[in-house]
Amino acid sequence: MNILISSTSGEPIYAQIAGQVRQLILQGELVSGTPLPSIRQLAKELQISVITTKRAYEELEREGLINSIVGKGSFVSGADQEFIREQRLRIMEGKLKEIIDESRLLGMEYTELTEMLKLLYEEEKE
Structure with a gap:
């Protein structure tokens, strides 16, 4: 470790x-x-x-x-996969909140933010 x-x-x-x-x-x-x-x-x-x-x-x-x-x-621990999934979702929500806060500081509209997310998501799949 x-x-x-x-x-x-x-x-x-x-x-x-x-x-x-x-x-x-x-x-x-x-x-x-x-x-x-x-x-x-x-x-x-x-x-x-x-x-x-x-x-x-x-x-x-x-x-x-x-x-x-x-x-x-x-x-x-022997935590089940659902517990681990919930923990990871909680971490992800925190990161998304940071991104939302930053986008608001930049004056981005919701549609602009979602379009950026969609582009990045699609780019990573390729």
Whole structure:
């Protein structure tokens, strides 16, 4: 698992870790049952505090994406595909909201925005 930490990002380190692991799970790169590095091991690899990695794992566990078993470690949860689909849709909705906000700042009309989306969508299919 390759996690990159940016010291110049305004985002807290635990959130960077949780976000990257979340993406790997939602994209299917980490599948159900996959063991994650131990909290101590990840902290050592990233040269950060154990408390920071613990906080990232706790956040992922609250979201239902990982399970932690005392004495055994943390694993990608067996969340069903519908749950993962819902999580990915939620992320996509957030990105679309950002795009809508940006288009409004630019003074774009709805039809102009949908035409741009349609063109990009069709272009990617080719």
